[in-house]
Amino acid sequence: MFARNLSKSVSRTVLFAFTITALCMTFSSTASAQNFNKKTTVTFSAPVEIPGPSAQVLPAGSYVFRLLDSLSDRNVVQIFSKDESHIYATILAIPNYRLRATDKTVMTFAERAAGDPQAIRAWFYPGDNWGQEFVYPKKQALAIARITKLPVLYIPDEVAQNIVAPVKEASEPPVIALKEAPVRAITPTGEDVAVTEVVVPPPVAVARLPKTASDLPLLALAGFLCLAVSMSLRRVCAR
Numbered sequence: 001m002f003a004r005n006l007s008k009s010v011s012r013t014v015l016f017a018f019t020i021t022a023l024c025m026t027f028s029s030t031a032s033a034q035n036f037n038k039k040t041t042v043t044f045s046a047p048v049e050i051p052g053p054s055a056q057v058l059p060a061g062s063y064v065f066r067l068l069d070s071l072s073d074r075n076v077v078q079i080f081s082k083d084e085s086h087i088y089a090t091i092l093a094i095p096n097y098r099l100r101a102t103d104k105t106v107m108t109f110a111e112r113a114a115g116d117p118q119a120i121r122a123w124f125y126p127g128d129n130w131g132q133e134f135v136y137p138k139k140q141a142l143a144i145a146r147i148t149k150l151p152v153l154y155i156p157d158e159v160a161q162n163i164v165a166p167v168k169e170a171s172e173p174p175v176i177a178l179k180e181a182p183v184r185a186i187t188p189t190g191e192d193v194a195v196t197e198v199v200v201p202p203p204v205a206v207a208r209l210p211k212t213a214s215d216l217p218l219l220a221l222a223g224f225l226c227l228a229v230s231m232s233l234r235r236v237c238a239r
Contacts, residue, residue, distance in 0.1 A: 037067045039065075042063055045060055051091050051137060052164055055143070110147070121152075135153040138155065141153065
């Protein structure tokens, strides 16, 4: 009888411990998903220009920026309406580095004359040293470079139509076409230069130990904590 009760207690303990472990994994996975795509709602007080086949301009208002959800596409940015019912652009980006991270979203712009839409150059997620430097179609990039007197990243114009395709998955042809397009930088005089003329390379120490989007260490810690809880409960029930 004692053995049977003990067996039931152990069974309930193991089941309870398993439930705790599952909850730990679920909560961790939810947090990971939210951080993974860097979803950010941004409100612009004036029109802004984004990459597109015809110099796409977003009116003043709120928009959602997020990375395309794929382990292999950490540098493809999508821009949605505030309620995420409409997608404005799927944009190829290049990692850009900043020395000091901030606790707020930062957007950098290619400055223009007063009254003209400012062109977005880069997006930095809160707490990240790495940001996304936007790549423009060549014709649009040259126009921005001539106004700002600075080189701008570009892809061939014939690939630009893929930017406005209503894609949802990284495996869709428009995304693949953007990823496979050669990326260069163009100067105000129309000359091609290396991408490093635009993006900031990381310090040597950072290059050796790049920051990743992986939450494996956090998951491992959660697993150990849940295991410790289950072992403690088993000891209590054994008494």
